[in-house]
Every structure is written in C-alpha cells, then in structure tokens.
Amino acid sequence: MNPPRPVDPAAIHEAHRIYCSLTGQQLGLGYDRERMWYELLRAGHSFDDLRHLIAYIQREIRAGRRNVGALKLSNLLQPDRFEEDLAISRVALRPPAPASPPAPDPSYSPLPPDQLHQRREQGLQLLREPRQRLS
Secondary structure (H helix, E strand, O other): OOOOOOOOHHHHHHHHHHHHHHHOOOOOOOHHHHHHHHHHHHOOOOHHHHHHHHHHHHHHHHOOOOOHHHHOHHHHOOHHHHHHHHHHHOOOOOOOOOOOOOOOOOOOOOOOHHHHHHHHHHHHHHHHHHHHHHO
C-alpha cells in the first residue's frame, strides 16, 4: 500500500463530488463520510482510481456480475475492499489458449486397406533390394 499522505478538506469534497456525479446520487457529506474519504485518500488512492473503479463496477452491474450495492458509498469506501476491487478491475484477462488439434490416430489411413497393404509391400521391397545387392 502507498505511504500515508496529507489530505486537505478540498480533496475530500472533490472526491465526494466525483462520486455523486458518476453515480447520480446526492448524498450529504457528514463527519463519518468525510472520515472515510480521508482514510481512502490518505492511503494514496487518487481521483482517477475512484473514476476507474466506479466505471468498472457500473459495467459489472450492467453485465449482471455485481449487485448494485457494490456502489454504496459505505461499501466503496472500505479501504481493503476499494484496493481489492481496483486491483481486480485492472487485471488483464486473456482468453484461454486455443486447444491443440488432437493427435492423429496412428491406425487411421486415408487409403483403403488393400492399397495400404500394397504400399507397405512396395516399401519393404525397396528396403530389401539394397541388402540383396550388398550380399
């Protein structure tokens, strides 16, 4: 986690304004909420982190993967939860590697059995000829 940094009241008010603007809510900024914003900003999270996380949670809600309660201010401002959700929102998911085609069946041949037998015999004969010449 980032080292604690000083937080001024203007930053707390701006963070709350951003939250209300992005979520369409009009919530008062009482002492308890100021304290939660203070702790979150003091932990090193930025306004950009806040915007990014809110946009991510809204996408997840629209996709049906998150409950609308994830955007409740009391849930969002829990420092551990904020940090975890922010980290998850930044994970680059990659599609699984395509499955390799199955190994061909060694007993399968595109030739009919009689032609396959004939070619095997021809191959064996070609191998026998040099041996016969050398003997």
